[in-house]
Amino acid sequence: MGHKTISRDGTSLAYDSTGDGPAVVLVSGAMSTGATLAPLAGSLAERGFTAVWYDRRGRGESGDTAPYDVAREVEDLAVLIDAVGGEAALCGVSSGGALALEAAASGLPVRQVAVYETPFTVYEGGKAEWAAYTERLTEALGKGRRGDAVELFLRLTGLAEAMIEGARQSPMWAGLEAIAPSLAYDAAVLGDGGVPRERLAAIEVPLLAVAGGESPAWMREAAQAVAEAAPQGSYRSLPGQTHMVEPQVLGPVLAEFFGA
Template sequence: MSKVISRDGTPLAYERSGEGPPLILVGGAFSTGTAEEPLAGLLVEDFDVVTYDRRGRGASGDTAPYAVAREVEDLAALIEEVGGSAFLYGMSSGGALVLRAAAAGLAAPRLAVYEPPFTVREDTVAEKAAYTRSLTTALAEGRRGDAVELFLSVVGMPREFIGQMKQAPVWRSFESLAPTLAHDDAIMGDGTVPTARLALLTQPVLVVDGGASPPLMRDAARLTAAAVPDGRARTLPGQTHDVDPRQLAPVLREFFNG
């Protein structure tokens, strides 16, 4: 594993493999770089693929106070490390980060995102604000398990499943990553599709959703694509938010080679 230093001095751990134009994969909530390794392994024949631990995760450092701009700078450091320009792919809230980074002017000639978790319902903005307050309080009081449970509840996991997960080894991993839930929350803003920001993008942007995902998530993906001047929407039949990399990889390969 290699490391690059971001603008504020935070070390970022990353893996790099394959040959071709650089492609950086950006994970979502509760993920480290290892979460994107199955997808990376399917793309290395066409691209110089980078997976990395976002700040506060895995082997990367974290520097307080957090700001979304610092994560944009992290991506800028990685892009500079691989030659000054790179394709970007983001999963879930990682997709929202990719879109923010591109709007900030990072050198990314093409972007692809999978189901960035925006909302298309204005009446959920108050719910998002309440989640932010509850999450902030839980983390400030050191109640990491409560923060994890809150997040899982908000994304729709049934209470009985959450209870089962608490008894599984993965729960300890979730608790270790709980502070980064605040990072993802900040990246999502008020939760609505950031149409004004997306209108600034000049490069082609592919927005992918799963045909078996909830209708509101699919609606958000379509609205995201529609807000980008060169936005393109694609649905993977039978897929959910937990997308099969074997179904996603050919779509990304076609788009980034386009």
């Protein structure tokens, strides 16, 4: 990361940017750092935007300050927006979308907000499943069992047991354990797991919710529910895409929306 700024509670935030034009701040999801969104940033930069990616607190090169509160992450975004010109569009991917939506609802100087497959639960039993996950996650992290916390998350995403075991034996596992405590932050941002319709109704700027055409039906339904709950919400499905969306497919869609 090439730049640092300091959030209101003293937490150091690492960020980088590319391109020239209106600012778009990219918000990463669970078990990821800002670097995962660098390819998407490049796609937006090619289309006339200054794309900004950052390490959320507790990850990568950014610091962390206890106790955690979702409001502190909203303040992080406020400071970043100020650092890149005082106004920006937001794009949140996966659970990062929940943070982007909360920031927009909080009245930050945001032009537009776009989210890709924010994993709100819309299916029967979804909230109960989410509650069970967060309870087990809290227990594992409370006892310092970071590896178990990572396993819980990977299992929640539907990864097969053999693949989880393989991941445990891989060189990447240490990096996953290093940011495992931030899983609690994503859990907090997602709340009870349901679509926060009242909060979304407070978003006064244009909103775009996007999902992949090859993703599970509930992902598309969740994105549609987000769009429907926002006063200026719209929905779009990307044919052939999954949760691991291709930056060169999502980038043009975002550029069209942010350029409107």
